[in-house]
Amino acid sequence: MIRVGILGCGRIGNVHATSLLQIQSAKLVAVADAVPEAASVCAKRFNVEARTIDGIIHGADIDAVIIASPSPTHFDLIHAVAGSKKPIFCEKPIDMSSERVRTCIATVEAAGVPFMTGFNQRFDPHFGALQQRLASGEIGNVETVTITSRDPAPPPIEYLKGSGGIFRDMMIHDFDLARFLLGENPIRIFATGSALVDPAIRDMGDVDTAVAILTTKSGKICQISNSRRATYGYDQRLEVHGSEGMLRVSNVHESLVESATHNGFTMPVAKPFFLERFGPAYLAEMQHFINCINAGTAPTPNANDGLCAQLIADAANESLARGEPVDINY
């Protein structure tokens, strides 16, 4: 039984707490938040203890720590938890600065604690099954990967200002999936984009519609398409071509009720957003983290996976700014 503490009682902290309820070999013991009231509410909801952050980090009754607090706090918390030699599950991004991510990796490695980065989409039952079938050689050698990701609507402008831009905030998930599916690091990227959804996004120097082409040393190619808008739900699709065929995952609809009327044959919109679409993925990633701690194996995606996605996002940003392809140096 792995006893877990959660740092950060916002939306995502509550998601992880809910997942832990369904994992028989784990037990949520305590939660903490910089805002004590948030911790109280969450603790009450899950019938656990509200504690200080230090109380969790140094708690003798805590075997593992989930860091689900705001991104700028990750760096210090990772160092503190590593200091107390507890396994860490940290939400992405580890840090907005790749240099600081490298520091975190060094610290965690020196401490010898297991570390998992929260790229939950790898654990989506559909995406995960695709990757396994790919890895099994079902369609031969991977040649091209196409990733489509469209959010239902842009987040508030205030949020976007601190987001680091669409590549670091949104396409970073796709960069991780690209690595997951290509089985090889992309070494060069061309990224471009437009602000077609909201002029305010253009005014702040960001884009809301973006595409990228990534290439690997062996010549594999990945195309990514992002938009901050989709009227038909949260659009999340993968398509992989190999030497012997294709594997793809289409959208998950709100239900399987199809209607047929004079308007045509209609399936419901896609699940509205990430909590609905990737609900099972949040549970599965937490199960993987707990399983790894129990088994003494290293969880993936790890800190280096977090770093690599960050480096690709940095290169994408540079490509957009310079208007030309950019090498990705790991």
Added chain:
Amino acid sequence: MIRVGILGCGRIGNVHATSLLQIQSAKLVAVADAVPEAASVCAKRFNVEARTIDGIIHGADIDAVIIASPSPTHFDLIHAVAGSKKPIFCEKPIDMSSERVRTCIATVEAAGVPFMTGFNQRFDPHFGALQQRLASGEIGNVETVTITSRDPAPPPIEYLKGSGGIFRDMMIHDFDLARFLLGENPIRIFATGSALVDPAIRDMGDVDTAVAILTTKSGKICQISNSRRATYGYDQRLEVHGSEGMLRVSNVHESLVESATHNGFTMPVAKPFFLERFGPAYLAEMQHFINCINAGTAPTPNANDGLCAQLIADAANESLARGEPVDINY
């Protein structure tokens, strides 16, 4: 080169004339109609001769005759064409009276002329491919057949009065498909129905929504569902279960353009009616007829197939009237 004459220049006569244009080994020579103006218009359209009915039946330049005139005229025309020893393609039904169909069969057999009944749905590329894969054993032994057929809207009441009822007018196509797919004659039928679409149909003693269960000696089962109304196009579907799996054909949409909006993911309605849905089937059945004449082989479905479907329709009518299952005697 098979030289063809068409008797009957209505809608279906024109369909067959169009098909002949696309068949390299056939040539339409002349058309005739009880209404001379109809023949003239059709002859002009296809750049062929308008002739009297006798002129076609006895024409030395005519190798085969298509009977596409109103059903009540079929009996006499079949006898006349058989008398001139020409191969016959006759639209369904051969006759509304099963006894008179038996007479036609005897006449045609005595004359030794090839005879084909126009159950065109067997020649639909999708339905036909399903039957071939079934016959090849792809899903093992056939166990159940499910046929769905819904017209877009009821025909005029005047037409319905002379139609012989929904089983003889509409479900008869499905009875032929049932035999085609079961590979065995159904021996018993239970049929029932309601008038849900138009009270005028109830008032004339007919139904517009009908279902039937047919069983064969070996225990195979066929379910058929008909309606005179479908808001989403002409609904034509097959589903066959065998010991090793299922084969099915869904609807053919007006186009493959799918939209996704806040209303959901929408495919266009099904093709509107039989001319659009079964256009390729009309061409393929005519090609089969011509090929058989050229090769000296017997075309199918033949006159006996026409009779069998008629006998099942008779039994369905009786079942509806008596409220109980009825044996089918061939």
Added chain:
Amino acid sequence: MIRVGILGCGRIGNVHATSLLQIQSAKLVAVADAVPEAASVCAKRFNVEARTIDGIIHGADIDAVIIASPSPTHFDLIHAVAGSKKPIFCEKPIDMSSERVRTCIATVEAAGVPFMTGFNQRFDPHFGALQQRLASGEIGNVETVTITSRDPAPPPIEYLKGSGGIFRDMMIHDFDLARFLLGENPIRIFATGSALVDPAIRDMGDVDTAVAILTTKSGKICQISNSRRATYGYDQRLEVHGSEGMLRVSNVHESLVESATHNGFTMPVAKPFFLERFGPAYLAEMQHFINCINAGTAPTPNANDGLCAQLIADAANESLARGEPVDINY
């Protein structure tokens, strides 16, 4: 917080226990089983108390009882729990004898306790959403309902011997769905079937492939198709036609990973069986039961719904035996 006791620690008792874990307003307190070891194992798994059956029925700390024991025990347990004035959730069938079901209904009504029958398919997210859209008038007046249900493989012959036949054991779910969707009681049924899957099933006088046509007073029609075999997973589909269109639910696939190779475009098989296919339905029905107790409202489907489905199954059995349609008297 509703404190719940479970009678019966077999597969389905464990399913309900798992559901209760995820319902915040309920708490599983104790479990019991005629076989004490079964209760112990289950109690340990869910970290609750193993108790005697009487200990649960009369427990002052138990607010509601789930009867998940073998069918022949339902009658006595319902009477005992009603005697202690506790709300009852009872797995279907209430009893194999319709007369005894009527007795149960009288007892439960006299005791004034809430009673819910476990027809979980009504709570499937897809089936439930279809019914709600139907009830909202989205496709006008309901005209025909088509239900397809095919199990992956026959149960053991020993099980079948005590099952009451395919209509009482398997098609009973579809009879309940028929009532749920028609919004009206069927008054007449024609049912037939064959033993095509296993000769041993024929030898015991049962069938493994069965179809039925049900009709209502207003002329609505329901077609049901069952088989004890499906090579492609657990086949569960609904299709409803109304005056303005169609609503349908197709199968739930094991994943949404589609492949395209020289063999074609392939989606995975359907979920293997009812626990996987209707997992969410088990949770939702239990949530409904708990919500109703909390709100003081009557849960559905209730005991009368259980009786009605049973009466239809009785009539189906009689129809099969007699080879003709049978009236259903409620």
Added chain:
Amino acid sequence: MIRVGILGCGRIGNVHATSLLQIQSAKLVAVADAVPEAASVCAKRFNVEARTIDGIIHGADIDAVIIASPSPTHFDLIHAVAGSKKPIFCEKPIDMSSERVRTCIATVEAAGVPFMTGFNQRFDPHFGALQQRLASGEIGNVETVTITSRDPAPPPIEYLKGSGGIFRDMMIHDFDLARFLLGENPIRIFATGSALVDPAIRDMGDVDTAVAILTTKSGKICQISNSRRATYGYDQRLEVHGSEGMLRVSNVHESLVESATHNGFTMPVAKPFFLERFGPAYLAEMQHFINCINAGTAPTPNANDGLCAQLIADAANESLARGEPVDINY
């Protein structure tokens, strides 16, 4: 009645001859080929006259000329036919040199003859319907266009040597579709690719797997993906996102027969190659050409459309060679 002559009796000349058979307002009069035997065979097949090329160009009984001869002959033939003041339908590419295409445009314009370029995919019923719905504003303003085109297998190396590379030979169709769907000229392109299918293609300096990103002045984005290999048929898909939703066209399967077995639910492969997939498009484009001549209107796509696609292909080639995005100057 437009009387037509065809120059070039290869595969595509025969396709156009077949189309003309089905167009009531047109009549194929004569065919010609640099290889007289080829003209004879074709003339016999379609029961028309085999003539010299000059005999067609200057024939008083020829109202319009189809140029379906090898690409290097187009330039001279366009000039000759323009000289005889006959309307021209010319297969793409008009010429491999954009400069020579400009010369052709000038010649044709000076002669005042109608000129149509054979980008038949615009006339595919599905692609065409998508474009019309797009143009009607169904999904608001166009934002992104995604085009997927994968051939079943690479053509012979000998063919590839004279093809001008994948962008001029294969992706040029997609460049035309991009312009058709974007409703605006792309002004910049980034293209890259790999030789993953056949090392011999790498050795000759070409690629067999290629992607491109095109951007327009207003910020619209187009992604294109090409491969010389697809194991599951000829892969031809469009997807367009607008401010209010998406429109897309998926593949056309060989038939609509779906199977379900222990292997899953399988649809047949896509139509094998362009003649099967775009058969209806060849007929529709010819119908458009004839209609325009009859109506005295200008056919599209015209010579300038041919030029624009060529210029984009030139820029793609340059982008691949230089490894960076390139401006497209019209």
